[in-house]
Amino acid sequence: MSNTVIKIENLSKSYLLKHQQTERYSTLSETLVKKTRSVFNSKNSSNKTVEEFWALNDVSFDVKQGERVGIIGRNGAGKSTLLKILSRIVAPTKGRITIDGRVASLLEVGTGFHPELSGRENIFLNGSILGMNKQEIQRKFDEIVAFSEVERFLDTPVKRYSSGMYVRLAFAVAAHLEPEILIVDEVLAVGDAEFQRKCLGKMKDVSGEGRTVLFVSHNMAAIQNLCDKAVYMKRGEVQMIGDSEKVISTYLKGSSANAEMNLADRNDRSGNSAIRFSSVELKDTSGNILAAFQSGKDAVLNLKFDRIKGKEIKNLHIAVAFDDEFGQRISHMNNEITNEIFNSIPDDCNEVEVHIPRFPFKHGLYTFSLYATVNGELADWLNEAGTIDVESGDFYNTGKQLPDGQGKFLFQYNFKLPSKF
Template identity: 55%
Template sequence: MSDTVIRVENLSKKYVIAHQGQVANNYKTFRGAMTNAAKYLITNLMPHNNKEANLKSQEEFWALKDVSFEIKQGERVGIIGRNGAGKSTLLKILSRITEPTKGTIRIKGRVASLLEVGTGFHPELTGRENIFLNGAILGMSKVEIQRKFDEIAAFAEIEKFLDTPVKRYSSGMYVRLAFAVAAHLEPEILIVDEVLAVGDAQFQKKCLGKMEDVGKQGRTVLFVSHNMATINMLCQRAVWLVNGCVQIDGETEYVTSEYLTYGVKHEGEVIINSSNTNQKFYFKRIILFNQQGNKTSLFSVREPIKIYLEYHAIKFIEALEISLKVTNYFGITVFTSHRSSYISSKVGVGNHVLEIEIPALFLVPGTYYITISAHIPNVEFICRNESILTFEIEETGSYMAIYKGSNYGVVFSNLTWKENCLIVDK
């Protein structure tokens, strides 16, 4: 394998999805058992044809299809793709959590994974006990773990809670300890999903710095994120998945650029596929209009942009939050706007259309991407359509036009300046 530490060849993973109506045998509650028994009885009372159709109401879903790539020792590789592309499935297979359906994987070295909050921790054990447990799982001796123990505790910033059972930890504490353990117990390969989003900004920055250090020490890092700015900053290479297949594998900036412009609709409108709709809500389409009322994705810096967002509520929703996020070419979030800031969070059954206006002389010339999402805060994530629509703003005579080509920020800031003012020092 020379300096290749991960080799994936024709990897595929199939799941069988049982649809509503199929008789299942995995209920573990009394209510579930009663429901299952009733379904079984009804199925057996059905005519033969209906019974067969009901039992066959299942579908094959290929989360990964013929995925192949190699990763060298010391590489920092970003795995990117939209929701459902197969990123998490790939990481679970590489972490030996899930078995592949077809294909082969060869891994050289110890693997430490951080895929979900609490993965690998025993809730009844203390933080201290879990550090030793994880180290033992990685094949480290007690002496090796003790040598790293103080460094792990300091990095996680939970010294006061080391002897508290981790089931009482907040999600942020869980993530801090889990990352500290995974990164400091010297695995040859570190695999991190976007679980770091749970942590605060300062800790995320510290984690990214640590992952960069791990790579410089000759160890390998695989990192999944939806934040292209983070991927560009941390990773030398990116693998982009689309519907379970490798779309592009190459230099990070090229891959992230192609990813952000993938499926772009230049006419200024996207009809959103609602085949996999949530049972409460789904987006239908998004349209951009210029000052003249024309549908377009190209705007003058001196004109406002009108965004119309159409969606459908299947049920009455008490506290729905709809968000619109705009990111620039480099994956940096410029702003996020929330529906509840202007309209009641109660949404009635039926079709709705929102109008959002981005003012003139606000966004600097460049390419931008719109992400829309819906959720019930702290209760339920409903859906997200990432970078679903792109638009461009052209320089047509702003007050910064003389600096064309210069990097003067992401928004215009026409601030008030005064001269010869008296300073009153209190």
Template identity: 45%
Template structure:
């Protein structure tokens, strides 16, 4: 008997201009959009586009299985989880869930800032599907797990974010469903508490609980799951043991090397300084370097404010499985970057001795003013370091730093 049977699940979304404008920030905007839409009713329908977030996804999960769902952004992981937790309905297909289901798409769903920690335990517990008696019975355990006993009668709006997450996760960790659906929630909280939570979930699965875990954190997936499903563009690409699927996923990420990346102005998160990263590129138009070969990059930063600004820019080079190799900062050479008002600044960055082992890497960029982070871009350019010799195995990923060394015998 299967714990979860997923059969030919598809989910279609209609994307349209009309829908984009629906998130109106102001009443005025909203009315003007409504009026625009009234006058352009016909064109509105033409702008509708179908988007299949999931297409004929089928797989079964055995009772007690711990299964990881991985894939790039937009592969359909979260949609699948939303359908499984009955938040949204599939367009076609069917799912059978055998047992009590709890889904953790977020920790602290329904937490109310005005209520005290104690009140929120009851509220959140019941939202997650616990019965009142169950919460009462586990109350002491939940409080002990959260390590915030002394703040139980304080409204959670006065909590630090760490305390908030601890409390929220403690409630969730004490659910006792037969099927647990988890989305990326482990990304929050401090490392030690994360470990505790993974431990708690592992012990949960040893009791025969089925866990379906969506994450970008391959480390956590590897630690928790024995099997994984790789989704790509709404379809199941690979369903196998966790190591195979993860290495397949990385190979996939790796093929997407890129030498230029421009960031959409629409996606800019507004900041006080009005300074934004616009573009990063490799001027040699290649995302391929030999070992020890200097890496040159160009970074474009827009200063949209009427004031000149002084900032610090930094890059971190990480291996595709997200182990940081090293980072460089403009501050390293002792000066701040000067951005003239209302203009674009082109910065040339060069790393003369990148001590990188052969493998695949990506760049994370951040700019800051003093200690304030202004703009941040994760997973920008992906590139590859080749050994130049054929003796290096490329598949096994000897990532990380290389150091100058001597071998004598």
């Protein structure tokens, strides 16, 4: 079609993962696991293996001029990889992309700007990369500075900027230098709520001028508000593409259908399998299975596991960690901290329950990871084992809600005058 500005055809990207080497994407728990393993397996720790991993697998779709396309999917689905290929920062392994127009991208902090140059110099540098001459950039300069609100720091090298300032300027540059195609990864999450709103508004304006916007975010409200079309990615593949409302609802259902999450088939796990988590269910205190927890309602997380027949399970230590939709760790439950390690588990028992009084998270989608050791050895560790949907509830029994933008966590407190009054 004549007005197609981005054509993605059978795009795939593979990475070679070298195991037992320092990896870029390691979390604290991963490091702990590796350390634990190296203590127990010190003899065979030298066998390095290389695994081919497909971050994108046969992705095809078109974007038309002026469309605002949202890209959604769980952590690791391949969203950023796709944007990096479209911004020509990373080369595809297979397939091809055809782009008709100048692209400005705002990816992770660290791309696009030269750290040693000042904010002012970076504005000119980026403009010239986009093919603008000095006068054209000069014309846009004041607008960029006003939007970014970093005027006082214009002559400071950007390496001294806070991440919020950096993103403000980077967004202002990308959005104002008249690219034909604007690509934004969720770096906006770094800015405060007001700046995020301003950016969403600007992206709407940009597309109103006939320019095309591609936007990755875990904030479904922002995607719904900005994008007419959405692409749902799952494990490197396009799962669904279409009207954003429908795609978002499929994505959220797909995630909460995990409420009875079957984990038995997951291979991306570590441990000696003395126990192996097999499924997770959300329940209420009467034992009814739930699709979602509700803020303020007593909740039970039921963890089922497979075990080696006839083998005793001693000293079962379990941890469950929760992350929000931006991948920020929210909290962590751990029976070692509460002095509730199970000294031994009856032979016919293959489940444990975590009782959580008055579930303390605000509405949203949370990812959790599971970790277990038996007798001091890592038994099973599953990163991003599943997601938990939390619906709004009356945590304070007042019928009132904590406003959005005021954090994720709800806790009990009381306002009082000091006792002497």
